[in-house]
Amino acid sequence: MSLRFALLALLTVEPMTGYDLAKRFESSVAFVWHAPDSQIYPELRKMAKEGLLTAEEIPWGPNGKKTQYRITIEGRAAFKQWMNTPLEYARERDPVHLKAAYLEWAEPSMAKQHMQAHIEYHRMRRGQWADMIAGLRDGTNEMLSKRLAAAAPQDHRRILEYKIFTYQGLIARAETEIEWGLRGLELIDSLSNTPPDDQPIHTPSSA
Amino acid sequence: MSLRFALLALLTVEPMTGYDLAKRFESSVAFVWHAPDSQIYPELRKMAKEGLLTAEEIPWGPNGKKTQYRITIEGRAAFKQWMNTPLEYARERDPVHLKAAYLEWAEPSMAKQHMQAHIEYHRMRRGQWADMIAGLRDGTNEMLSKRLAAAAPQDHRRILEYKIFTYQGLIARAETEIEWGLRGLELIDSLSNTPPDDQPIHTPSSA
DNA sequence: AGCCACTACCTATGTTCATAGTTAGTTGTC
DNA sequence: GACAACTAACTATGAACATAGGTAGTGGCT
Structure with a gap:
């Protein structure tokens, strides 16, 4: 459930592609949060469908294109709301x-x-x-x-x-x-x- | 993957039913390890099939019966082997x-x-x-x-x-x-x- | 005799996550 | 122009886990 909020947190900085986000979850942010791309791509599509993000196809080279996700006002509101919600602690498993x-x-x-x-x-x-x-x-x-x-x-x-x-x-x-x-x-x-x-x-x- | 070893650890003390084990995972051991009964029962059956445990039907009241699981020599060996295997650390998600x-x-x-x-x-x-x-x-x-x-x-x-x-x-x-x-x-x-x-x-x- | 809390066990459904692929275009370089 | 490394995205499978139910018997109390 927190994956989407980790994604929203990163997207408050600037619009990014799924690949960009996956890279960050592998390197810079990896020691706080990790997620494989196979989880990120479907989640982004789901979030776009729910209106938290907008997906924009932008050209990439002569023939290629990529999808850039931008956080919407609703996305920002959802993130803010999550930030103002107490989180329940997961049961121990150590x-x-x-x-x-x-x-x-x-x-x-x-x-x-x-x-x-x-x-x-x-x-x-x-x-x-x-x-x-x-x-x-x-x-x-x-x-x-x-x-x-x-x-x-x-x-x-x-x-x-x-x-x-x-x-x-x-x-x-x-x-x-x-x-x-x-x-x-x-x-x-x-x-x-x-x-x-x-x-x-x-x-x-x-x- | 660790659930079965948590179960083996408890079963090294004495034979127990799935219910006994579930209760311990809810109370005494709960602050180190937790698992719901819906996970425990299938895992016990699987472990019995693999020879780590033996299942014994013992009577309970006039008409009832319950299944008591006892750790086998192979079960003890598997637990010992796990204890002698370095564990890989899970990726961060906090x-x-x-x-x-x-x-x-x-x-x-x-x-x-x-x-x-x-x-x-x-x-x-x-x-x-x-x-x-x-x-x-x-x-x-x-x-x-x-x-x-x-x-x-x-x-x-x-x-x-x-x-x-x-x-x-x-x-x-x-x-x-x-x-x-x-x-x-x-x-x-x-x-x-x-x-x-x-x-x-x-x-x-x-x- | 009826009721309730407890014991015992099981099933279904959905989410999260890991693992391991596949396809296709781009960029740079030898 | 062949090749490698990278960018970009998607799919499939299975384990682990949470959640929420269901069935049935037991023991004790009123």
């Missing part, structure tokens, strides 16, 4: 923590590998998001520049700050995951290094 | 941060409501998970007691510690979200209280 809960079933070396992969994954994301913030701050981010150019000056600060705030939240989340992963590595070591015999249960007095 | 990035489109009062809801949601979860840890620690948790009773004594510590570790990670995550939400509230206030006129863009020197 493979990482499901696995972590039963780590006693994995080989200690494999358990450590899980944690290592978790740490690396979130370090990578933290880096990506830090780059995003840098791009927002130094004016390198194209989408932001275009968005600001089309917005009233008194809104510029809001627009920038909320985007930075979003990525800061994602960085904070990644850092929590990294710390948890590091604690996991220590735990696995402490549980496999010590001989199991003299490990009393539920008695924190020894150690 | 409605909360999608919304946060475009908060300039929402009324300030609504933006604050979003953040408030986020904070409350994660406070609730933090509480639930803290209760889970308490239950694990004081022996109140039935599933854990049964699991320990069926396990070798030298494994008891691992089994307990990994479960606590998992919930600690979820608590840490919730706390990060709460902090982010609180910072969001402050940000919204600071952006709507100050007059927009004397708010220069990209010049951190004034302030």
Whole structure:
């Protein structure tokens, strides 16, 4: 249900083709939202039929053409309305923590590998998001520049700050995951290094 | 794909009916994994056909009967194998941060409501998970007691510690979200209280 | 005896999403 | 002019999941 609003969000900047949008969902916006083109094209047609977008065939080279989608006033209204609607939180479904809960079933070396992969994954994301913030701050981010150019000056600060705030939240989340992963590595070591015999249960007095 | 392993994880404790499993996915385990019964029953039949489980019809009252599923050796092997396989991380799809990035489109009062809801949601979860840890620690948790009773004594510590570790990670995550939400509230206030006129863009020197 | 909450199980429908293709035109280059 | 890389768009299939129903038996209470 959120895909269409992610599309609307991008189309508030400028009209785009399905291909343009798909590319953004693969690269720049990919670390916040992802969607394959096979989902995007049908959704755009549906949204055009509902009046949220207008589709315009524009020429492309001598024989080709492409469809550019432009957000309508109704589209903007729908986006605004979604922005003013509280979202219901999806039920939990978390493979990482499901696995972590039963780590006693994995080989200690494999358990450590899980944690290592978790740490690396979130370090990578933290880096990506830090780059995003840098791009927002130094004016390198194209989408932001275009968005600001089309917005009233008194809104510029809001627009920038909320985007930075979003990525800061994602960085904070990644850092929590990294710390948890590091604690996991220590735990696995402490549980496999010590001989199991003299490990009393539920008695924190020894150690 | 993970549903069957969540089911196997629960069935390593004791044989259960589909109804039992569905109940657990609605209550005790619900804050880590959720699945509706309409998904569970077909999956159990599929798993039985694949040899991961055996289905046993047991009487229930004078005329009734119920199907109890028991994990097989192959089922245990499959679970162990999954536990020793690195999991691939799903592509990002995060409605909360999608919304946060475009908060300039929402009324300030609504933006604050979003953040408030986020904070409350994660406070609730933090509480639930803290209760889970308490239950694990004081022996109140039935599933854990049964699991320990069926396990070798030298494994008891691992089994307990990994479960606590998992919930600690979820608590840490919730706390990060709460902090982010609180910072969001402050940000919204600071952006709507100050007059927009004397708010220069990209010049951190004034302030 | 009637009623209700619960246990147990099943089915149908629609959406979202991943995966993996296909077709066709464009642009640049060797 | 052959080729590759890219742009543009579409289709098919199946898994996962949400939602919303239905049927039937049980146990307990009044």
